[in-house]
Amino acid sequence: VAHLSVLFPRLRRLIYLHTDTLVQADMLTLWQRNMQGQPLAAVTDCTSPLESMVNVSLLSSFDSISEVPRGCSFDMGLLLIDLVQWSVLDVSSRIDYWTRMYSRSPPLLGNLYKDALDPQVPFNLALHGAFLPLERRWNLFGLNRHAYPLGELQIWQCGWNRLGIVDAFGSANRPVRMLEEPAEGRVLHFSGGGEAWESNERVYPRPGSQCVAGDVTLACETLWRRYAPRVEVDTGGMMRRMGQLRGKTIL
Numbered sequence: 001v002a003h004l005s006v007l008f009p010r011l012r013r014l015i016y017l018h019t020d021t022l023v024q025a026d027m028l029t030l031w032q033r034n035m036q037g038q039p040l041a042a043v044t045d046c047t048s049p050l051e052s053m054v055n056v057s058l059l060s061s062f063d064s065i066s067e068v069p070r071g072c073s074f075d076m077g078l079l080l081i082d083l084v085q086w087s088v089l090d091v092s093s094r095i096d097y098w099t100r101m102y103s104r105s106p107p108l109l110g111n112l113y114k115d116a117l118d119p120q121v122p123f124n125l126a127l128h129g130a131f132l133p134l135e136r137r138w139n140l141f142g143l144n145r146h147a148y149p150l151g152e153l154q155i156w157q158c159g160w161n162r163l164g165i166v167d168a169f170g171s172a173n174r175p176v177r178m179l180e181e182p183a184e185g186r187v188l189h190f191s192g193g194g195e196a197w198e199s200n201e202r203v204y205p206r207p208g209s210q211c212v213a214g215d216v217t218l219a220c221e222t223l224w225r226r227y228a229p230r231v232e233v234d235t236g237g238m239m240r241r242m243g244q245l246r247g248k249t250i251l
Helices: 056-060 083-088 091-104 120-126 150-163 220-225 235-245
Strands: 013-017 021-023 040-042 078-082 131-133 187-189 210-213 216-219
Antiparallel strands (some): 013 078
């Protein structure tokens, strides 16, 4: 993603979607959004602040870092990218810089980033203060989660209270509902760890995130399931073929 401007040199704008997203609306209005000169537009994630992604004390010790970036990050489930501004501001080099910073940090002092393989860290550090926040409905991330850390849950509860959404689970961290923009969720992002396509609720029933479809509240994964290809297993035919192979040598 960092080098999309090189991969698509003739494009001026691009919408990036993660593979675990489900689009429920026309993207034209997003495509036509005034980005106010920013290279990127994305939905903020205040449940994962930048200071929680990095080793703040280690980063502060570097002479090249005048100030450690702090505050809300952005989720990479959906990105609206102005490739012209991306190239003008040389964002790719910024991301590469923060990627190299990790590899150059002394291992004896600890890991610079909490998760070395998470692209969100160098992206957020490179674009801190240089992206346009989008409305939450453009990326309802965290869907299909089955539990939240207490601190993160408290942040969501503040948002739910502000919108008049009732916490039906009595503030318990298991399970929870993700309903901040339920009626207008334009892009559903199943980034909660329990991917919708991997669910087998008939065998392992677990209450997960709830979504609103029209006037009905249902498990978020059911919204995904209607688009999934149907796979039929002919167990009878398989058993017959196995029976035909009995007594035969297979080379």
